[in-house]
Amino acid sequence: MGAREYTGRLAGLPTPFYFYDMDLLDRTLRTAGEEAARYGYKIHYALKANFDPRIMSAVRAAGFGVDCVSGNEVRAAVENGFPASEVVFAGVGKSDREIEYALSQGIFSFNCESREELEVIDAIAERMGKTARIALRINPDVDPKTHRHISTGKADNKFGISYTEIDEAIASLDRLRHIDIVGLHFHIGSQIRDMRVFERLCERVNAIKAWFAGRGIVLRHLNMGGGLGIDYDAPDAEPVPDFASYFAVFARCLETGPGQTVHFELGRSLVGQCGELIARVLYNKTTAAGSQVVILDAGMTDLIRPALYDARHGIENLTSQAAPQTYTVVGPICESSDTFAERIELPATSRGDLLAIRSAGAYGMAMASRYNLRELPGAVYSNEL
Numbered sequence: 426m427g428a429r430e431y432t433g434r435l436a437g438l439p440t441p442f443y444f445y446d447m448d449l450l451d452r453t454l455r456t457a458g459e460e461a462a463r464y465g466y467k468i469h470y471a472l473k474a475n476f477d478p479r480i481m482s483a484v485r486a487a488g489f490g491v492d493c494v495s496g497n498e499v500r501a502a503v504e505n506g507f508p509a510s511e512v513v514f515a516g517v518g519k520s521d522r523e524i525e526y527a528l529s530q531g532i533f534s535f536n537c538e539s540r541e542e543l544e545v546i547d548a549i550a551e552r553m554g555k556t557a558r559i560a561l562r563i564n565p566d567v568d569p570k571t572h573r574h575i576s577t578g579k580a581d582n583k584f585g586i587s588y589t590e591i592d593e594a595i596a597s598l599d600r601l602r603h604i605d606i607v608g609l610h611f612h613i614g615s616q617i618r619d620m621r622v623f624e625r626l627c628e629r630v631n632a633i634k635a636w637f638a639g640r641g642i643v644l645r646h647l648n649m650g651g652g653l654g655i656d657y658d659a660p661d662a663e664p665v666p667d668f669a670s671y672f673a674v675f676a677r678c679l680e681t682g683p684g685q686t687v688h689f690e691l692g693r694s695l696v697g698q699c700g701e702l703i704a705r706v707l708y709n710k711t712t713a714a715g716s717q718v719v720i721l722d723a724g725m726t727d728l729i730r731p732a733l734y735d736a737r738h739g740i741e742n743l744t745s746q747a748a749p750q751t752y753t754v755v756g757p758i759c760e761s762s763d764t765f766a767e768r769i770e771l772p773a774t775s776r777g778d779l780l781a782i783r784s785a786g787a788y789g790m791a792m793a794s795r796y797n798l799r800e801l802p803g804a805v806y807s808n809e810l
């Protein structure tokens with residue numbers, strides 16, 4: 426599966442690089458699109474997961490819009506052929522320049538995250554002679570039961586307008602003549618595998634929606650955010666995430682009114698499984714404590730998730746089929762957090778072997794850095810080999 430099928434053709438290429446299985450990407454996008462279409466749902470791809478131009482064009486070809494979290498992402502989306510009318514723009518700290526740019530492009534909506542931001546967008550829109558379409562990002566206080574660094578919808582997270590401030594936000598709307606409230610936005614976190622979390626989100630949203638309806642506020646759109654997780658432990662068991670179950674939860678639990686459209690912002694689930702980080706073994710060594718360590722030419726600068734979130738990725742040796750041994754797999758960076766996995770089983774591994782770090786298509790290349798003045802990893806696509 427994945428890079429393993431292409432080992433012969435990958436062997437001579439300079440490492441490290443990301444390998445993208447473009448067939449799997451297309452299958453994933455098609456499945457997500459078909460399952461969403463059953464209910465008339467619209468998907469906006471969360472561009473921050475991976476902004477590789479070929480991935481963007483595959484997403485565009487699938488007919489999805491984009492979810493952006495910076496002005497440069499809005500620009501990248503527009504320059505890569507996404508219609509501005511399908512761009513949503515979220516983020517707790519949008520700068521004036523980013524707001525101006527997005528307004529000038531006429532994006533679908535700003536997901537607005539504080540009372541003060543409403544005032545600022547209104548003032549900028551007034552100055553530009555425009556009206557800004559706004560979805561209020563409400564913090565619904567739902568625990569996504571995921572890693573604390575990627576949990577965004579609990580009462581004390583920085584994201585969204587707290588439900589205790591909604592009253593004041595609504596009271597200010599009469600004064601704000603250059604914004605048009607078109608909907609509500611929610612995004613409670615990432616790598617969520619438990620569908621009951623999304624059920625609880627729907628229940629919360631139903632209550633919040635009713636509250637708005639009681640105040641005579643018509644909401645044309647409900648944006649339920651993203652967050653659907655992938656199977657990092659068994660990528661070959663579930664190469665395409667279970668979009669059918671995911672969208673079915675919303676179809677069953679979310680109450681929608683006539684003409685109300687439902688939007689999603691999926692990132693990880695669309696691109697996570699199609700990418701693998703391919704690295705070469707530089708050295709083997711044994712620590713004083715007796716651990717066998719494999720040192721790769723890829724490190725946390727290429728894939729930071731294990732260092733940042735204690736994330737686990739499957740690791741395979743593409744070269745060796747020898748009997749398994751227990752290894753700790755690390756990168757070359759001067760930090761002990763630069764460790765991909767501890768005490769995992771791999772076939773006996775030696776210098777020059779090619780290793781694949783699986784499920785790295787989302788938040789891999791997008792978070793790569795040049796720390797230690799390293800080169801950024803390359804990219805190789807299955808349909809160009």
Ligand SMILES: *Cc1c(COP(=O)(O)O)cnc(C)c1O
Nearest residue numbers: 471515615651652690691692693
């Ligand atoms: C990151 C993000 C997403 C995508 O999250 P995934 O877990 O990758 O699906 C969606 N919406 C917003 C506002 C985000 O910040």
